[in-house]
Amino acid sequence: MEQAVQAATPVEQAPRKKKKKINFKKTWPLLLMMVPGLLYLIINNYLPMFGIFIAFKNINFAKGIFNSDWVGFRNFEYLFTTADAYIITRNTILYNLVFIVLGTILALACAILLNEIKNKFAMKFYQAVIAMPNLISWVIISYLVFAFLGAETGYVNNTILPALGSDDWIMFYMEPKYWPYILTTINFWKSVGFSSIIYFASLMGIDHSYYEAARLDGASRWKQITRITIPIMTPVIVMLFIMNLGRIFYSDFGLFYQATNNSGALFSTTATIDTYVFNGLLGVGDIGMSTAAGLYQSVVGFILIIVANYITRLMSRENAIF
Amino acid sequence: MKKEDRGWAIAGHISLIFYTVICIIPFILLISASLTDQNAIYANGFSFWPSEFSTAAYEYIFSADSGIIRAYGISILVTVVGTLSSVIITALLAYPLSRKETPYRNLLMFLILFTMLFHGGLVPSYLVYTQLLDVKDTIWALIVPGFLMNGFSVLIMRTFFSTTIPPELIESAEMDGAGEFKILGNIIAPLSAPVLATIGLMNCIMYWNDWQNGKIYISNPDLYSVQVLLNRIMEDIQFLKKNLPAGTDMALASLPSDNARMAIAVIGVLPILLAYPFFQKYFIKGITIGAIKG
Numbered sequence: 001m002e003q004a005v006q007a008a009t010p011v012e013q014a015p016r017k018k019k020k021k022i023n024f025k026k027t028w029p030l031l032l033m034m035v036p037g038l039l040y041l042i043i044n045n046y047l048p049m050f051g052i053f054i055a056f057k058n059i060n061f062a063k064g065i066f067n068s069d070w071v072g073f074r075n076f077e078y079l080f081t082t083a084d085a086y087i088i089t090r091n092t093i094l095y096n097l098v099f100i101v102l103g104t105i106l107a108l109a110c111a112i113l114l115n116e117i118k119n120k121f122a123m124k125f126y127q128a129v130i131a132m133p134n135l136i137s138w139v140i141i142s143y144l145v146f147a148f149l150g151a152e153t154g155y156v157n158n159t160i161l162p163a164l165g166s167d168d169w170i171m172f173y174m175e176p177k178y179w180p181y182i183l184t185t186i187n188f189w190k191s192v193g194f195s196s197i198i199y200f201a202s203l204m205g206i207d208h209s210y211y212e213a214a215r216l217d218g219a220s221r222w223k224q225i226t227r228i229t230i231p232i233m234t235p236v237i238v239m240l241f242i243m244n245l246g247r248i249f250y251s252d253f254g255l256f257y258q259a260t261n262n263s264g265a266l267f268s269t270t271a272t273i274d275t276y277v278f279n280g281l282l283g284v285g286d287i288g289m290s291t292a293a294g295l296y297q298s299v300v301g302f303i304l305i306i307v308a309n310y311i312t313r314l315m316s317r318e319n320a321i322f
Numbered sequence: 323m324k325k326e327d328r329g330w331a332i333a334g335h336i337s338l339i340f341y342t343v344i345c346i347i348p349f350i351l352l353i354s355a356s357l358t359d360q361n362a363i364y365a366n367g368f369s370f371w372p373s374e375f376s377t378a379a380y381e382y383i384f385s386a387d388s389g390i391i392r393a394y395g396i397s398i399l400v401t402v403v404g405t406l407s408s409v410i411i412t413a414l415l416a417y418p419l420s421r422k423e424t425p426y427r428n429l430l431m432f433l434i435l436f437t438m439l440f441h442g443g444l445v446p447s448y449l450v451y452t453q454l455l456d457v458k459d460t461i462w463a464l465i466v467p468g469f470l471m472n473g474f475s476v477l478i479m480r481t482f483f484s485t486t487i488p489p490e491l492i493e494s495a496e497m498d499g500a501g502e503f504k505i506l507g508n509i510i511a512p513l514s515a516p517v518l519a520t521i522g523l524m525n526c527i528m529y530w531n532d533w534q535n536g537k538i539y540i541s542n543p544d545l546y547s548v549q550v551l552l553n554r555i556m557e558d559i560q561f562l563k564k565n566l567p568a569g570t571d572m573a574l575a576s577l578p579s580d581n582a583r584m585a586i587a588v589i590g591v592l593p594i595l596l597a598y599p600f601f602q603k604y605f606i607k608g609i610t611i612g613a614i615k616g
Binding site: 022023024026027029030031033034036037038040041043044045046047048049050051052054065110113114116117118122125126127128129130131132133135136137138139140142143144146147148150152153154155157158159173189193194197198201220221253254258261262263274277278280281282287290291294295297298301302305306 | 425
């Protein structure tokens with residue numbers, strides 16, 4: 001302990017040594033408390049960061065991970081010469097863009113509608129129900145999707161299509177072309193209500209006197225929304241928007257893996273970086289390449305988050321993460 | 323003007339009722355499917371009302387050999403142990419960080435923040451947990467990797483502690499000779515019930531819903547949680563359908579029938595749906611805390 005004090009103080013602030021001296025006698029219980037949490041961070045977060053060296057190795061399980069041969073950037077070369085890298089990057093970014101842009105609009109519209117409900121009980125009820133899908137696990141959602149889209153027993157093939165006069169079944173889990181729409185719908189079903197509550201919370205904070213003044217001037221409800229609500233909400237919208245853009249390289253793994261039943265036939269429209277890495281790990285793909293894909297995601301994702309945070313900080317300091 | 327407001331309110335009610343119906347309808351299909359006779363499912367597919375009512379699926383589930391009861395036990399055990407330990411570990415880290423006396427506070431805050439920005443990725447994590455710690459096929463695999471603590475909860479809790487608990491309170495407790503652990507347990511924790519409940523609830527849902535750790539680390543069926551079991555059944559069926567010639571019903575017959583699978587999904591989601599009315603207040607509060615920086 002004493003040694004640690006000696007070592008730490010000069011670095012901290014050499015001139016005011018006395019004042020800055022850390023009092024371990026008094027603070028050791030506080031330090032002790034943090035041990036389990038910090039230990040966990042080391043194991044769960046920091047050790048894997050050093051594990052990224054695997055991306056530069058040709059993993060051979062017979063030789064063991066540490067003894068496998070170094071191959072430099074070969075895994076990355078392989079990854080980027082296949083069509084896979086393009087497909088997974090494109091899918092990840094395009095889906096996220098649609099989710100962010102359309103999702104924001106839907107969530108905002110939903111929040112504005114919630115705000116029109118004056119009956120408190122009804123408002124709380126709607127809020128509770130529309131936030132509920134976000135609680136459901138992706139495995140259960142894959143069952144819900146299967147109940148609708150399953151080939152032999154699904155509701156769509158057995159009830160909706162016949163009602164529309166079509167006798168042919170659609171093999172949904174084999175046809176990539178439908179999935180951009182299906183996945184977008186599932187994503188909105190799960191998340192729009194949830195995110196509308198975030199907007200609703202900040203809508204509730206708007207000073208009512210603005211609306212009263214507008215009403216006295218004869219502004220219609222629509223005018224009040226477009227001229228008061230939206231402008232006041234803009235900073236929040238922009239901020240969440242940028243934060244989400246910062247995460248554009250990460251996909252909602254459960255959505256793309258579970259809702260599609262991880263069907264290989266759908267790869268071209270449903271594979272994202274996360275599903276690619278996961279499949280690589282579980283033996284469907286190449287582990288070196290999937291680690292390379294994971295590192296590619298971590299690095300680009302990190303840069304994007306830093307940029308997004310920097311922009312947020314320029315706009316409003318208190319909303320930035322750091 | 324009044325009339326216009328009413329028009330908006332009615333439009334709001336209609337759209338939101340429509341939306342709530344969309345949120346609920348898939349569950350009705352699921353429940354109805356679980357209560358339909360298997361032969362009726364073969365004939366007509368799933369429908370919103372059982373064409374032929376049957377409780378055979380539930381009888382199968384609650385019979386001893388389905389493995390569901392066991393999976394349920396695993397899910398409950400993991401959720402309870404995981405939630406309690408994660409809240410405790412998070413609070414133990416967040417509290418010292420909220421105190422000005424704590425040495426290296428800024429450095430530690432940075433280290434926590436950094437974990438929120440950069441991830442080593444799935445494969446390196448897997449190697450740490452299997453090669454270094456050997457959690458494979460143990461109950462710890464369902465509790466520890468990824469879920470036990472996250473930087474975000476620590477920041478939220480720390481902010482709550484430092485903004486709602488007056489430093490004088492801690493000082494006076496120290497004067498009375500209370501140690502830090504006592505202060506945290508007897509003074510801070512009771513005052514912080516809202517944030518502890520919110521974080522606990524979020525973690526609880528996360529543990530109950532987890533299938534990923536189970537899929538990556540567990541191959542022993544005795545350790546399947548409900549979600550992992552459901553995932554495994556779905557995968558086995560896809561696999562058999564793809565790899566067996568048509569008409570090989572033998573292998574398929576050993577798997578739960580359609581209605582039984584739907585029934586397992588129903589009982590997998592039921593605890594959350596039933597408890598939801600009681601915790602939705604905290605849940606909705608949690609959404610707002612989570613969105614706005616801790």
